[in-house]
Amino acid sequence: MPTIGECPVAEAPPNRGRRTSNATTIADIVNAAKDEFAVHGFDGTTVDSICRRAKVSKQLLYYYFGSKSDLYTVILKEAAEKTAAFIGCTEYAALAPEEALRQFMHNMFREFVERPQIAQMTIDEAQHAFAHVGKASPLATVIRTLIDGVLGPIVQRGRDQGVFRPDCDVDQLFWAIYSFVTTWFATSPMVSLVTRTRTGSDMNAAAWRANSIEFVLAAVRNPA
Numbered sequence: 001m002p003t004i005g006e007c008p009v010a011e012a013p014p015n016r017g018r019r020t021s022n023a024t025t026i027a028d029i030v031n032a033a034k035d036e037f038a039v040h041g042f043d044g045t046t047v048d049s050i051c052r053r054a055k056v057s058k059q060l061l062y063y064y065f066g067s068k069s070d071l072y073t074v075i076l077k078e079a080a081e082k083t084a085a086f087i088g089c090t091e092y093a094a095l096a097p098e099e100a101l102r103q104f105m106h107n108m109f110r111e112f113v114e115r116p117q118i119a120q121m122t123i124d125e126a127q128h129a130f131a132h133v134g135k136a137s138p139l140a141t142v143i144r145t146l147i148d149g150v151l152g153p154i155v156q157r158g159r160d161q162g163v164f165r166p167d168c169d170v171d172q173l174f175w176a177i178y179s180f181v182t183t184w185f186a187t188s189p190m191v192s193l194v195t196r197t198r199t200g201s202d203m204n205a206a207a208w209r210a211n212s213i214e215f216v217l218a219a220v221r222n223p224a
Contacts, residue, residue: 026064028054030078033071042072080142092150097158101220102213104151108181109209147174155220164220173220180212 032054036045047068051058065071090107092100151174158164184191184205192202 025054025056025060029056029061029064029071030075034075037072037075042068076139080139092154093157097154097161097163098217098221100154101151101158102217104154105177105181105213105216106209108177109184109205109212112181112185113205143174143178147171151177158220162222162224165222168220173216176219177212177216180208180216184208 029050033045033050036050036053040049045068047058047061050068050071051061054061061071065074090100090103092104095103147170152170155164155168155170155173159166159168188203188205188208191208192204195201195203
């Protein structure tokens, strides 16, 4: 897994190591699976639907990935590693605590916006209590790393400098941020519809992000 602080670099597609892989075929399978899992979730996705989208045989999918569950785990592991690398590559220590927190939230939103398939898979897996990949989910490991290695130091600096509330808890703050980010991807049609009934216009992703960031910053500022 990339170290927090390293910016992501291009990676070769996963390889089960049985023979020299056809990189294009594997990439086609992975991309098709991301689309299917994002739309239908793990339970609603079939090997047949992945193979139809990727234009490969079931035998080829099983050759490279073993099973639907194995393929799902590979995708989540890749997502976890890229998320850690992307969110953690900013030099937060060079920013004032409030600006660092703002950038952390911006990076989380950007990561989900640029990879909406992974956002939907993450939400689906969380709702199923990691039933498909087990309690040792790479996502859980990455989230713990982001809390302890990235957000934690930002919060500590903010408390030490008197910028953030002394009772600002890093775990609670992370899940508040995570909730703002994932709510948009899980319920944005409803958010837009309900907003339009009051304002006459839809709520868009940029407005949701800006409002969420300002809400969190207002909540953590030290009122003293």
